[in-house]
Amino acid sequence: MEHGRATSAVTMRDVAKAAGVSVATVSHVVNDKPGARIGDDARRRVHEAVAALGYRPNALAKTLSEGTSRFIGLVADAIATTPFAGQIIHGAQDEAWRHGFVLLVANTESNTAVENDAIAMMLEHQVRGILYSTWYHRRIDVPPLLQNTDTVLVNCFAEDDAFPAVVPDEEQGGRAATEGLLAAGHRRIAFINTTSPSPAQTGRLAGYRAALDAAGIAYDDALVFSAEPAQEGGYAAAGAVIDSGATGVFCHNDRVAMGLYDGLRERGLRIPDDVAVMGFDNQDVIAAHLRPPLSTVALPHYELGAAGVRTLLGLEPAGAPDRLLVTCPLVPRASL
Numbered sequence: 398m399e400h401g402r403a404t405s406a407v408t409m410r411d412v413a414k415a416a417g418v419s420v421a422t423v424s425h426v427v428n429d430k431p432g433a434r435i436g437d438d439a440r441r442r443v444h445e446a447v448a449a450l451g452y453r454p455n456a457l458a459k460t461l462s463e464g465t466s467r468f469i470g471l472v473a474d475a476i477a478t479t480p481f482a483g484q485i486i487h488g489a490q491d492e493a494w495r496h497g498f499v500l501l502v503a504n505t506e507s508n509t510a511v512e513n514d515a516i517a518m519m520l521e522h523q524v525r526g527i528l529y530s531t532w533y534h535r536r537i538d539v540p541p542l543l544q545n546t547d548t549v550l551v552n553c554f555a556e557d558d559a560f561p562a563v564v565p566d567e568e569q570g571g572r573a574a575t576e577g578l579l580a581a582g583h584r585r586i587a588f589i590n591t592t593s594p595s596p597a598q599t600g601r602l603a604g605y606r607a608a609l610d611a612a613g614i615a616y617d618d619a620l621v622f623s624a625e626p627a628q629e630g631g632y633a634a635a636g637a638v639i640d641s642g643a644t645g646v647f648c649h650n651d652r653v654a655m656g657l658y659d660g661l662r663e664r665g666l667r668i669p670d671d672v673a674v675m676g677f678d679n680q681d682v683i684a685a686h687l688r689p690p691l692s693t694v695a696l697p698h699y700e701l702g703a704a705g706v707r708t709l710l711g712l713e714p715a716g717a718p719d720r721l722l723v724t725c726p727l728v729p730r731a732s733l
Contacts, residue, residue: 407452409517415446420517424545427452428520469498469706470519470527472512476552477504481680481698482532485551488702489528496710498525509540516542526709528702529553534564534596551705552698554720563705563721565696567597570725571604574647574675574694579612581673581733583645586614589634589657591626591649598649601677605647624649628656635660644672645733651676651683654691654732674732677725689731697723 409427413420418439425433426443446452471489476482490500501524503515519527526547531537537553539560554562578586588605591598606616620641624630631653638646638657648654654676661672668674668689676684679695700723707713708721 407450408514409452409521410514411450412443412446412452415450416442418443419541420513421542421545424517424520424542428523466523466525467498468501468519468522468524469493469709470501470503470516470522470524471530471702472503472505472515472519472527473530474505474507474532476530476532477502478506479532480682481678481696482552484698485530485702485705488699488704489551489706490702492703492706496706496712498706498710512540513542516540520545528705528709529560530702530705534567536596547709549705549709551701558719561708561719561721563701563708563723564596565701565725566722567600567725568604568607569722570677570694570696571601571647572608573604573725573727574601574677575605575608577692577694577727577729577733578645578647578673578675579608581645581669583673584612584614585620585641585643586645586647587620587622587638587641587643588647589622589624589631589638589649589653591630591653592623593626597677601647601649624653626650626653628652628659631656631658632660635664638672639664639666645675646672647675647677649677651678651680651691651693654693655683655687658687658691669732676732679728684728684730687732692730692732693728694725695728697725700724 409420409423413423422435422439423443425435426440476485486502493500501519505512528549528551530551531553534552536556539555548560550560550562554564590602609616622634622637624634626649635657648657654674657674666672676691676693679693684691684693704713704721704723
C-alpha cells in the first residue's frame with residue numbers, strides 16, 4: 398500500500414516568498430485591510446500565489462463578524478524557558494482568561510524567521526492584539542509585522558516609544574532596596590552595580606542616589622562598585638566592599654548577592670550581623686534558599702504580563718510617554 402506524503406499547511410510566509418513581497422503585504426491583501434497602500438502588480442502577484450499554493454486564511458477568523466477572534470498573542474524571545482521570567486506568561490494568561498480571551502504563546506529563542514512566522518500565524522488568526530516580550534528589560538527594534546495589529550511591549554520598549562510599553566520601575570526599585578537598608582539602621586551603604594549598560598543599571602543607581610538624598614546622606618562615588626552581573630562579580634567585589642567600611646550592601650541582582658555572601662563568609666564576616674545584604678530580582682531559587690534568606694526587591698513579572706493584557710484591551714492606559722511603570726516591591730527576609 399502506498400502512503401501519501403504528509404504536507405504542511407501553506408503559510409503567509411510561503412505566499413510572500415512566492416509573490417516576492419513581504420509577509421505584511423500578504424496580510425494586507427488577504428485580509429483586505431482598508432487603507433493599505435499596495436500596488437496593483439503586488440496585489441496581483443499575491444492573489445496568483447494564493448491560488449497556486451492553495452493558501453486558505455484561517456476559517457475561524459473569516460467567520461467572525463467583528464474581524465477579530467478571542468485570542469491574544471504573546472511573542473517572547475526566551476521567557477518561556479527562563480524560570481522566574483516565565484511569570485510574565487502566567488500573568489498574561491490569567492488576565493486574558495479573566496476577560497474572555499485565550500493566550501496564544503510563541504517562544505522564538507530570538508530566531509527572526511521563527512518570530513516572523515509566529516506573528517504571521519497570529520495575524521492569520523485575527524488576534525485581538527499581540528504582546529511582545531523579552532526576558533530582561535531593554536530597548537528593542539520592533540518587528541515590522543507588529544505594525545499590522547494592536548501591540549503592547551512587555552518588559553521592553555522601543556526607542557521612539559512608537560508602541561505602548563509596560564516595564565518595571567527600575568528607579569523605584571533601586572530606591573526601595575536602599576530604603577530597606579536605611580530602615581534597618583545603615584548609613585554607610587555600598588552599591589554593587591552591573592558593568593552592562595541597561596535600564597536596570599541606570600535606573601537602580603538613580604534610585605539608590607534618590608533614597609540617600611532623601612535620608613540626608615551625601616552620595617559617595619567610592620561606595621559604588623562595578624561588577625559582572627553574576628555570582629563571580631559579587632564574589633570578586635567582596636574585598637573592596639569590606640575595605641570601604643560599608644555596613645550594608647545593595648547588590649544589582651540576587652546572583653551578585655549570592656557571590657557576595659561567599660566572599661564575606663570567606664573573610665569571617667556574618668550576614669547580617671557584620672554586613673547586611675540586599676538583592677534585586679527575587680529569583681526564588683536563589684533568594685529564598687540562601688542562608689540567611691536574602692532580602693531583595695522583586696521584578697514584578699506576573700504583574701507585567703497582566704498589565705500588558707489590560708493595556709492592550711484599553712483597560713489600563715499607558716503612562717507618559719506611553720510607558721506604564723510597574724512597581725518593584727521589597728521582599729524582606731533575614732539578611733538585613
